[in-house]
Amino acid sequence: MDIPENVQEQLNQFQQVQQQAQSIAIQKQNLTLQLNESKKALDELSKTDDDAxxxxxxxxxLIKTTKAESEADLKDKIEMYEIRQKTIDKQEKRITSKLEELQSSLQTAMNQMQ
Structure with a gap:
C-alpha cells in the first residue's frame, strides 16, 4: 500500500520534530548538570575561609583569584543557567505540543487510509 504524499510529509515532519525534542532533552540534561555543578561549587566555596x-x-x-570574585562568577553563571533553563523548558513545551499535534494528525490520516 502506497502512502499518500501528504502523509509522508507529515511523517517526515514528525521525525524532524522528534529529533528536535531529543536535542532539547540533551541540552536540558547538560544544563542541569552544569547548574548543579555550579551550585555545589558555590556551596563548597561558602564553607571556606575568606582568606583561603x-x-x-x-x-x-588555573588562576589564583579571590573568594569574593569566585562567588560573584558562580552566582552569575547560576543566574545565566537558570535563565537558559527557563528558555529550554519553554522550547520543550512547544515541541511536545507540536509532537502531540502531529501524532494526532498522523493517526487521523492513517485511520482514513484503512
Missing amino acids: EVYKTAGPL
Whole structure:
C-alpha cells in the first residue's frame, strides 16, 4: 500500500520534530548538570575561609583569584543557567505540543487510509 504524499510529509515532519525534542532533552540534561555543578561549587566555596586560596580555570590554566570574585562568577553563571533553563523548558513545551499535534494528525490520516 502506497502512502499518500501528504502523509509522508507529515511523517517526515514528525521525525524532524522528534529529533528536535531529543536535542532539547540533551541540552536540558547538560544544563542541569552544569547548574548543579555550579551550585555545589558555590556551596563548597561558602564553607571556606575568606582568606583561603581560591583558583579558577581559564582553559588549561588555573588562576589564583579571590573568594569574593569566585562567588560573584558562580552566582552569575547560576543566574545565566537558570535563565537558559527557563528558555529550554519553554522550547520543550512547544515541541511536545507540536509532537502531540502531529501524532494526532498522523493517526487521523492513517485511520482514513484503512
